[in-house]
Amino acid sequence: DARVTQTPRHKVTEMGQEVTMRCQPILGHNTVFWYRQTMMQGLELLAYFRNRAPLDDSGMPKDRFSAEMPDATLATLKIQPSEPRDSAVYFCASGPDRVIPSYNEQFFGPGTRLTVL
Template structure:
């Protein structure tokens, strides 16, 4: 069955290193979201794309985070340089969402990337 996939599932790195997380949305979905989840802050929206175009990245620290969708089957979230406070689980979610009344807002989440920055 169709699922959102994310790689890697776990990543341990040292402060200052670059981290790239990848997401493959469900085929046919037009909207992709990146979230970060921590115990303290819960789920936070970092950025999202509609039809590969970035719509909002106001949730991301711009100086170190970047998100792209090089094609319809791949979304990336990059952190450079990484810091210990970036340690969290990063989720990608996708959905088929339009502005129309009949649209569903349902987002399907990937398994997440658990990032630990030492």
């Protein structure tokens, strides 16, 4: 049963510290998405990659957030420096290559719950 994995599941840190969240997409998937979920804003798309290349990170605060895919099995989302307003659940999702052009499903990981004090 292939799944997207995310680490850590929970992270508590102090304002100003660097936070790194990791995601292992489902093997063979070529699109990777990062989302942030808060009670106030709901689910927001932060960035996404196709074949490891960043295609859109317009939803991400550029001054403190960065997203990378060092290889096909790892996606990272970094926040430096972190702020209390970054407290949220961060989800990673991956999608398969579109064998059927009209069909596209994203598979979400369990999320990383980040608390910045």
